[in-house]
Amino acid sequence: LTPAEIQRGIDWSDYPVAAAPTRPFTYVRLGDVGPDVEYYQRKLERLSPVAPGTLDGAYGRRTAASVLAFQNSRAPAVREGTRGEVIGPWTRSELDLAEVQRVVAMTAPS
Numbered sequence: 001l002t003p004a005e006i007q008r009g010i011d012w013s014d015y016p017v018a019a020a021p022t023r024p025f026t027y028v029r030l031g032d033v034g035p036d037v038e039y040y041q042r043k044l045e046r047l048s049p050v051a052p053g054t055l056d057g058a059y060g061r062r063t064a065a066s067v068l069a070f071q072n073s074r075a076p077a078v079r080e081g082t083r084g085e086v087i088g089p090w091t092r093s094e095l096d097l098a099e100v101q102r103v104v105a106m107t108a109p110s
Contacts, residue, residue: 003106026092030085032059040067040087040095046100049073067091074098 026036040059045052050069053062068084071077071091080088 006107007099027089028059028087029081030059030061030064033057038064039091043095043099044070047095070098072096 005093028037028040034057037059038055041052041057041063042056044063045055049065050066050074051062053060053068064084065089066084071080071084071094074094076090078094080086080090
């Protein structure tokens with residue numbers, strides 16, 4: 001979203017949104033399939049330096065590469081798993097923080 005779109009208001013029907021994970025700290029791992037994986041893929045699409053691939057709810061190699069790139073982009077780097085194969089509470093927390101930082105940066109006066 002652009003700052004102008006935010007200022008005009010958001011018609012959320014234009015944006016498919018995956019439901020947030022139902023459990024507070026849902027671990028997802030390489031090979032998992034389902035709505036929790038899709039939720040993280042959508043976040044990674046916006047926040048990771050590497051795209052997660054198709055937003056299909058399947059945690060494959062492209063999603064793992066996106067997770068690893070995101071984890072390494074944080075300071076300090078997130079260490080859950082060794083090759084992006086796990087999204088746990090720390091990664092989820094960093095994704096949420098990165099989302100807030102992105103929105104604040106987009107809406108800050110220039």
